[in-house]
Amino acid sequence: MYIFLGNFSLLEICYVTTTVPNMLANFLSTSKSISFVSCFTQFYFFFSFGCDEGFFLCIMAFDRYLAICRPLHYPRIMTKQLYTGLVIFGWSGGLILFLTPVVLISQLPFCDPNTINHFLCDPVPLMTLPCSEDTITQLLYSTFNVIFMIGTFLFILCSYALVILTVLRMPSRAGQHKALSTCASHLAVVVLLYGSIMVMYVSPGSGHPVKIQKFITLFYSVITPLCSPLIYSLRNKEMKTALRKIFGTEHGVHKM
Known part of the structure; x- marks a missing residue:
């Protein structure tokens, strides 16, 4: 798991x-420009790493399924060779898969002025810039998003459905609590990430208002990664004790 x-x-x-570094630099800059190559480089790595996050969330859900539903077989199944292969796949999967969408969108006939009303090179505003609408590219990109997002999300849901069924059959309340607390942080991150990206990218032609696009993108690109360490840290006993002391102290000061 670790x-x-x-x-x-x-x-x-x-x-x-x-x-984020480029976004902060643009806030301080007056030109706020980015080259074509830099834009698509950012586009490629940002969404490739985003795909990799989806794969790692699936891998972590599979790991929790094995640990809770097949605990006696876990050491035999989750060998060094398997988890090494899963880690390699988690890192490389998105980098390989996202080459096709980036190449397709980069070949569109862009016209001046190439102005993106966004703080990063996002595919939704990018696909509004070409001189002529390319419905095939939009359809292929939407299909790719649907298959990836729905596929990985269903995998995680199925894994946790089996976990919940196993937990409900546990005779010990303490065992149930321990199993659920192990999965709670992972599920929270899944809900935060998938809840926002599905709204934005499963249907990029749906015409979300620009302000809504920016807010959703800010949520999954900055806020969710900012919250993830805190969410996972809540499983740590020392972290829980420290938070109790902080809130306990604040409560005491308030009462005085």
Whole structure:
């Protein structure tokens, strides 16, 4: 679990680094310009790492399924070779899969003025810039998003449905609580991430208002990665004790 969680944390650092430094620089700059190559480089790595996050969330759900539903077989199934292969797949899957959408969109006939009303090179405003509408590219991109997002989300849901069924059959309340607390942080991150990206990218032609697009993008690109370390840290006993002391102290000061 901690091997996958460590890789997921490193992946989120890479994910945030592709956009936030450039976004902060644009806030301070007067030109706010980005080259064609830089734009599509940012587009590629940001969404490739985003795909990798989806794969790692699936891998972590599979790991929780094995640990809770097949505990006696876990050491035999989750061997070093398997988790090494899963980590390699988690990192490389998105980098390979997202080459096709990026190449297709980069070949569109863009016309001046190439102005994106956004703080990053997002595919939704990018596909409004071409001189002529390319419905085939939009359809292929939407299909790719639907297959990836719905597929990975259903995999996670099925894994946790089996976990919940197993937990409900546990005779011990303590065992049920321990199993559910192990999964709660992961489920919280899944809900935060998938809830926002599905609204934005399953149907990019749905015409979300620009302000809504920016808010949703800010949510999954900055706020969700910011919340993830805190969510996972809540499983740590020392973190829980520290939070209790903070809120306990504040409560005491308030009463005085």
